[in-house]
Amino acid sequence: MSLSNNNKTGNIFFSPFSISSALAMVMLGARGNTATQMSECLQAKDCWGDVHSSFAKLLTELKRPEAPFTFSVANRLYREKSCPFTQKFLIQSKKHYSTELESVDFKTRSEEVRIDVNNWVQKNTPGNITEVVDEDDLNELTRLVLFTATHFRGSWKKDFSWSKTYDAQFWLKKNDSKPVKMMKQEGNFACTFIEEANCKILEMPYSGEEVSMLIFLPAEIEDDTTGLEKLEKELTSEKFVAWTHPGKMQTCYIDVRLPRFTLEETYDLNTVLSSMSMVDAFDHTKCDFSGMSGHKDLVLSKVIHKAFVKVHEKATEATFVDMCWFEYCSGKIMRGNLNSFIADHPFLFFIRHNPTMNILFAGRFCCPV
Template sequence: MRSKVLGLVPFLMMALACEPSGSQPRDPSSSTSTGPSDSGAPSSDPMASNSPTTPTAPVPPPAADAVAKLAGGTNAFGFDLYQRLRKTPGNLVMSPASMTTALSMTWGGAKGETAAQMKKVLHLEGTPDDVMKTSGQLAQSLQDPSRPITFRIANQLFGEKAYTFEQPFMDKTKAAYGAPLELMDFKNAPEPARVHINAWVEKQTEKRIKDLIPGGAIKPDTRLVLVNAIYFLGDWATPFEKERTRPAAFFTTAKDKKDVPMMNAIGSYKGVAKDGLKVLELPYKGDSMSMLFVLPDKVDGLDAVEKSLDAKKLAELGKALTSQQSSVSLPKFEVAPPSIALAGELQGLGMQDAFSRTKADFTGIANPSKIEERLFISEVFHKAFVKVDEKGTEAAAATAVIMAERGAAAPIEPAFVFKADHPFLFFIRDNASGLILFMGRVADPSKA
C-alpha cells in the first residue's frame, strides 16, 4: 500500500504597525539593506533556491538530548494547536514541524516579553541560537540521501528591498536553516510579489501546495516573508495489493455511511489495542519513518479520543506497539482543506504580544529608528494536502512568515484487526527522534 501525504503549508505573516507617508529606510550601520532593485522585480530567481541545500552525503543528527527537547516541544505545540483546530468539522491536516520551523526563525529575532511568550507557546528549550542550530542540523540529517525515501526541506526569506534588516539575524537564519534573502518590491507591487512567493512554494512542494498566500494578504506595508516548505515521498515497507482494494462502507457517523475504496492486507504489523482505541504503525522503506493510525473503538468515539490525546500519550502508545499477525483495512483518502488563518488560535495559546502593533518586539530582525516602522505579526496561514493510496505516502508542507512594518493471506487467524471504517487520526513521524512531521484527521475519506 502506498499512501501519499501532500502539501502542508503554514504561513506566518508579519506586518508594519503603520507606515508614514514618504518614510525612508534608515542608514544601515550594524544592519543591512541588501541593495534595492531598480526594476521593482525580485532581485533573484526563487526557483534557483532550494534551501537548505539537500545534502549529498549523510549528515549526523544533533546530540540526542537536544533532538529530544526539540521534538518534544514541537509535538507538544502541535497537539496544543490541534486542540483548537479540531473544533472545525471535517478532514484536517497540519505539520507541527513546518510551523515550528517558521515560528522559531521568527522567535530568533524576538526580544523581551514577545520572545518569552513565543518560547512558552512553542514549548522551546534553550536559547534561540541553540534551537536554530539543532533544528538546522536535524533538518539536514532527515534529508539523508541514502534513505529509500524522499524528504526535502527548503527555507527562504523574501524581504522588502527598501527596508533595513539586522545583519546578525540574516546570518543566523542562513547558517542554521540555509534561508537566503531575496529582495522584493512589496511597497509598489504587492500582488506580483504574492504570486512570485506562491510560485516558489509550489515549486518546492512538487506543485502540491498552490496559492499558499491568499489574495490581499501581501500589502504595501509587508516587509518580510519567511517561508518553510517540506516535501515527503515514501513507499510502504510492505505495499498493499491493488487487487485487494474494493468498495466498503465507511461510517461518517453512527447512522450515516458511504462506500469508499478500502485497501486490505494481512501480515505482520505493529499495533496495540487499549483504552478504547487501536493504534497501527505502517513503516516506510528503510524503517526511518512511519505512519501511525489511531482508531477509536466506537464509531462516534473520535471526539473523546481527540480531547484526551496529547504528545505524551501518543509517545506512550508508540512504545506499547508490538508486532503481531494483523488484518488491516484502510480507506484511500485525500485531504486538501483550504488555508486556515491561525493568528487568533496562536493568540489564544498565549502568543499575544507578537501580534500587537504596540507591544511586538522583533528588533532583532529589524530595528528602525521610528517605532511606527517596527514589525509585528499580522496573520498566520496554514494549508495542507494529504493523499493515501496503495503504494506509499507523499507529503508536502510550506510555512511562510510575512513581516511588515509595524500481501497474500496468512495461514493463521490474525491476532490484531484494524478496520478503519469510521473516523480516525494519522501521524507521520521520524522514528529516531519521534518528531511529528504531519498529523491530521480523516472524518470522511470521500471528501477532500
C-alpha cells in the first residue's frame, strides 16, 4: 500500500477501485506520454483499449439491483462553460462510467459551484461525507473537476451480537494500549496462517458471500511500532492472491474478536501517483490532455481521495469521494492458535468482490479514534 510509505503507524483506509476508476476516466482524455504513464500506473498498459470496458462491466456487476449488498457509484464532471470539450471524450465518459456533465461558471461563480458540488457529494454518500471542496479549491483558472462518489454497505453473513460486545484494550504497540469496544462471535470461518509473514488471515463473508472482509493479523507484535512492518514488507499483490486463494484457506470453528471502529481519511494523491511514475500529468510543460479539449491547455492539478468506513455488529459501511482538478496552464502479544482470532492489536483489512477477486477497499487499523 503506497499510502503507507509516509505513514508507518497511523490508520489508513482507501478504495483502490474508486481511485483506479477515477484515474481511468481521466485517462480517456490523455494522449502521448501522459497516457502511457497513466496506463502504467493503472497497470493497464497491455489493455488500454479494454480497460474502460472492463470498468464498465465491473460497475454493472457491482450495481445490479438484486445484489445482496449496496454498491453505488456516481460520477460527475464539472466543466467551465466557456471551455469546449471534445464530443468523443464526453460520449466515452458517459458510455463507460455513466458520468453526468455539468457546465458551470468557474470564472465568476466558483463559490456557487463549490456549494453545489458539496451538496451533490452529500446526496450521493448518504451523508457520510459532507464537504469535499474548500473555499480555496476552485478559482477562475479551474477548467474541469471530476468527482467519483462510491458508497458500499454490506451486512455480515452472521451478525455479531450486540449483547456480546465488551470493553477491551487494543494494543497500539507492545507497552501501549487504548480502550475499545470489542465485538465477539464464534462460528465457522475460512482462515489460514502464513508462516513467512507470521500472520493469520481470516475471511468474514457478507450476506450472499459475494463480498468478504479479509483480515491480516500478525501473530505477535515483533517490532517497536505497530507489529505490521514485517507483514507490510512481505505483502505484494501476487502474495495477496496466493495467500487468500480458497485452496489455501481452511474452514475452522473460530472465536472471533474484532473491534468496532469508524475511520475517516483524506489523501492528496499527487505525491503518491508521481512516485508511481505518473509525473507528466501534473507538469504543465509536459501534460497532454488534448483528448479532452482538443488542445494541450489542461493540467491535472490535484487528485483528492476521501474515505469513510464504519464497521459494527451488523454491517460494514464504506464511502469514498475522488476528486481530480484540472486547471488552465498559465509487550509481545502471542496468538498462535488458529481456533481464536483476537484482533486486539494492529491489523490490515481488505474488502474483496469474490466473483472477480477485485479489491474494493483496503485499510490498516492501528489505533481506535
